[in-house]
Amino acid sequence: MKLRILGCSGGIGGMHLRTTSMLIDHDILIDAGTGVGDLSIAELAVIDHVFISHTHLDHIASLPLMLDTVADRRNKPLVVYGTEAVITILKNHIFNWSIWPDFSEVPSIDKPFLRYQAIAVQQPVSLGTRTITALPVEHTVPAVGYCIDSGTASLVFSGDTGCCNAFWRAVNRIPNLQHLIIECAFSNLEERLAVVSKHLCPRMLASELQKLEQDCEIHITHLKPGQIELTMEEIASCLGEFKPKMLQNNQVFEF
Numbered sequence: 001m002k003l004r005i006l007g008c009s010g011g012i013g014g015m016h017l018r019t020t021s022m023l024i025d026h027d028i029l030i031d032a033g034t035g036v037g038d039l040s041i042a043e044l045a046v047i048d049h050v051f052i053s054h055t056h057l058d059h060i061a062s063l064p065l066m067l068d069t070v071a072d073r074r075n076k077p078l079v080v081y082g083t084e085a086v087i088t089i090l091k092n093h094i095f096n097w098s099i100w101p102d103f104s105e106v107p108s109i110d111k112p113f114l115r116y117q118a119i120a121v122q123q124p125v126s127l128g129t130r131t132i133t134a135l136p137v138e139h140t141v142p143a144v145g146y147c148i149d150s151g152t153a154s155l156v157f158s159g160d161t162g163c164c165n166a167f168w169r170a171v172n173r174i175p176n177l178q179h180l181i182i183e184c185a186f187s188n189l190e191e192r193l194a195v196v197s198k199h200l201c202p203r204m205l206a207s208e209l210q211k212l213e214q215d216c217e218i219h220i221t222h223l224k225p226g227q228i229e230l231t232m233e234e235i236a237s238c239l240g241e242f243k244p245k246m247l248q249n250n251q252v253f254e255f
């Protein structure tokens with residue numbers, strides 16, 4: 001399995017900052033932030049599955065636009081996976097005819113461009129040899145992380161989360177864990193903001209990682225533009241023992 005990072009920043013700006021999205025092989029997206037916009041129309045058209053961690057705009061911004069772009073090139077619906085709560089928010093607040101058309105009934109209810117697929121935490125979804133499982137996390141809106149299992153090894157993506165014991169319990173149960181992509185949206189200077197917005201800062205991440213009982217590579221995502229160097233310095237001093245690396249846009253994981 002090949003997983004490519006299309007966006008891993010907390011914001012946009014300049015030539016290289018894009019918000020969260022990852023492409024698995026050629027046909028699965030995990031989140032659909034602004035990084036999706038770098039794909040060609042041909043690449044967009046062969047994406048069949050989009051798993052949404054939560055409905056904050058930085059994780060779904062490209063979903064309405066990509067649907068519109070590829071609709072006339074596809075002969076089956078794009079399947080959008082999310083918890084019931086996530087799907088309800090997408091229906092009520094995005095694909096509601098006011099912000100964007102309801103593509104689950106366009107061009108017809110029988111042959112729509114979009115199909116919603118409800119998923120539940122800890123219930124694996126198998127797509128060929130690949131298995132994707134939602135993990136519990138703690139954020140200000142209904143949210144999940146994801147475990148992506150290639151059959152050989154697993155990569156966990158936290159999505160957006162604050163402190164969450166249930167997440168670490170789930171991570172510790174994954175037998176073939178190889179990579180952990182975890183957010184650190186704020187620097188220690190903004191710890192208060194991290195707490196109220198249910199994100200992590202280096203100090204919080206250091207104490208969360210004490211709950212990790214697995215040996216795996218740790219990659220930091222969702223750094224705030226303008227605080228990237230500061231936050232990575234704080235991470236090096238708070239949790240250097242874990243040898244965390246900053247996730248890079250266009251980074252490819254093969255596992």
Ligand SMILES: [Zn+2]
Pocket residue numbers: 054056139160
């Ligand atoms: Zn969020």
Ligand SMILES: [Zn+2]
Pocket residue numbers: 020056058059160222
């Ligand atoms: Zn976010």
